[in-house]
Amino acid sequence: MSYHSPVLLHESIDALDIKEDGVYVDVTFGGGGHSREILSRLGVSGKLFAFDQDPDAFENSIDDERFTLIQENFRYITRYLKFHGVKKVDGILADLGVSSHQFDEAERGFSTRFDADLDMRMNQKATISAKEVVNEYPEEKLADVLFLYGELRNSRSLAKTIVEERAHQKIETSFQLKQVLKRFLPxxxxxxxxxxxxxxxxxxxxxxxxxxxxxxxxxxxxxxxxGRISVISYHSLEDRLVKRFIRTGLFSGEPEKDFFGNTNEPLKKVGKLIVPTPQEINVNNRARSAKLRIATLK
Known part of the structure; x- marks a missing residue:
């Protein structure tokens, strides 16, 4: 799987407790590693739907009558499953983050290793790229992005430096951005x-x-x-949302209690947090920060 090495492959699919005649969804198809493992466990009447908004992923599509690949963002999962006549499913897998392919393709602009256009769009049809964020966002908004999503304490100084530099020259490539911020990079x-x-x-x-x-x-x-959900996250911002939603059904605050002091969370966790083994990390370094959480309906 040169396109993308599936992380926690067997653990994440085992977590779905596959039924041979079940209906499953892989919302992050990528190289198709997780999807192929699900299909290997399905019988002739089983079904697998997969989502991916990146056209490159479609080159990995699977020729199997039980399989349907949908070129859309998984935020629209309910809408597109309904279009295909599916209202309820037995399991959903999400392997969040960026695929190895997206990191390794220099022109996509995801990696700090290459000098490429500031792009970073998973969906190439999207209108906003990294270039617009870096060159057009107001200083305060840019600082907020760096603080909230990068957890950078000096976000204000970083944003100020970017805004001052872009006033003289547009920042168009990853190495240009790196050079602009050089004094912040010991x-x-x-x-x-x-x-x-x-x-x-x-x-x-x-x-x-x-x-x-x-x-x-x-x-x-x-x-x-x-039904089961199996979600692999790669940074604390994602993992916090997943963990909190499984625990409370909310992203902030605590669930309301009824007259008897009971709460009504929609999901319950299954098992404990699962992380990759040292052996898997040794083979695939990108697995090092992965966390797998599993849940079912309460």
Whole structure:
């Protein structure tokens, strides 16, 4: 799987407790590794639907009458499943974040390793790219993006420096941005800080946290009574949302109690948090920050 090495492959599919005649959804198809594993466990009457908004992923499509690949963002999961005549499913898998392919394709602009146009769009039809965020966002909004999504404490100074530089010359490539912020990148921490900056811009470009919230809110209405969700996240911002929604059904605050002091959370967690083994991390370094959470209807 040169396109994308599936992380926590067996653990995430085991978590779905596959039924041979079940209906399943892989909302982040990518290289198709997780989808192929689901199909290998389905019988002839089973069905698998997959979502991916990146046209590159369609080159990995699977020729199997049980399989349907939908070229859309998974924030629209309910709408497109309904279009295909599906109201309830037995399991949903989400492998969040950026695929290895997107990181490794220099022209996509996701990686700090290459000098490429500031793009970072998972959906190439989207109108806002990293270039617009860096060159057109007001200073305060840019600082908020860097603080909220990159968790950078010096976000105000970073944003001020970017705005001052772009007044003289448009910042169009990843290496240009790196050069502009050079004084904030000490050698010992350069890679980590750059990764945080790129992560923040990428999340803003793709509305990743809003997409995740919209997706999670739809899950209780899509799952059959004993249906399962299996969600792999790669950074604390995603994981916090997933963990909190499974625990409370909310993204902030606490659930309201009824007259008897009971709450009505839609989901309940299954098992404990699962992380990759040292062996998997050794083979696939991108697995190092992965966290798998599993839930079912309460």
């Amino acid at each position: 050698a010992a921490k350069e890679h980590k800080i750059l990764a945080q900056i790129f992560q923040a811009i990428r999340i803003e470009v793709n509305e990743e946290l809003e997409v995740l919230k919209e997706f999670l809110k739809q899950l209780p209405g899509l799952l059959k009574e004993d």
